Amino acid sequence: MIMSGSASRLPILQEEPCAHAQRQAERAARALAQSEAICRAHRVRLTPIRRRVLEALYATHKPMGAYELAEYLTPPGGRMAPITVYRALDFLIEQGLVHKLASQNAYIASFHVDNAPETTAFLICEACGGVDETTSAELTYAVNSLLNREGFGPRAKLLEIMGRCAHCGGDAISRA
Ligand SMILES: [Zn+2]
Numbered sequence: 001m002i003m004s005g006s007a008s009r010l011p012i013l014q015e016e017p018c019a020h021a022q023r024q025a026e027r028a029a030r031a032l033a034q035s036e037a038i039c040r041a042h043r044v045r046l047t048p049i050r051r052r053v054l055e056a057l058y059a060t061h062k063p064m065g066a067y068e069l070a071e072y073l074t075p076p077g078g079r080m081a082p083i084t085v086y087r088a089l090d091f092l093i094e095q096g097l098v099h100k101l102a103s104q105n106a107y108i109a110s111f112h113v114d115n116a117p118e119t120t121a122f123l124i125c126e127a128c129g130g131v132d133e134t135t136s137a138e139l140t141y142a143v144n145s146l147l148n149r150e151g152f153g154p155r156a157k158l159l160e161i162m163g164r165c166a167h168c169g170g171d172a173i174s175r176a
Pocket residue numbers: 018125126127128129130164165166167168
């Protein structure tokens with residue numbers, strides 16, 4: 001039984017699904033199908049363990065840590081070594097199906113928003129825990145110009161921006 005009083009005092013801590021959870025549920029099946037197509041195009045195998053890790057990540061709108069994934073995927077009475085999860089994650093990251101959020105030390109499944117632009121920004125909401133993957137041609141252009149100017153050879157182009165999503169009151173925070 002949840003006390004209604006505490007929910008109204010701390011609305012951002014409520015465990016009700018946020019807008020991210022709703023959107024994740026709507027988009028997960030399509031994104032998973034896209035990931036499978038990418039594996040076929042790359043001629044690589046989505047082995048059962050790789051698929052289970054990927055499906056676990058698509059099942060939630062929040063980033064998951066490797067140990068959290070291992071625990072989630074452990075069958076009743078069984079055992080799942082974190083190294084097994086790490087290996088699967090390495091593969092999924094290499095194929096561009098999963099991203100590691102360094103700031104969270106956790107992983108999220110890709111929604112493949114970056115069809116043409118190469119730089120992806122992750123908007124990480126510290127209130128609801130949801131992450132939005134987004135990009136634009138302008139962002140990619142700006143980052144590429146900056147990298148050229150600095151003579152820096154990027155291995156990955158991921159931006160992690162922490163704060164509050166629109167749903168959790170991000171609009172109210174001054175961007176000045
Ligand atoms: Zn939020």
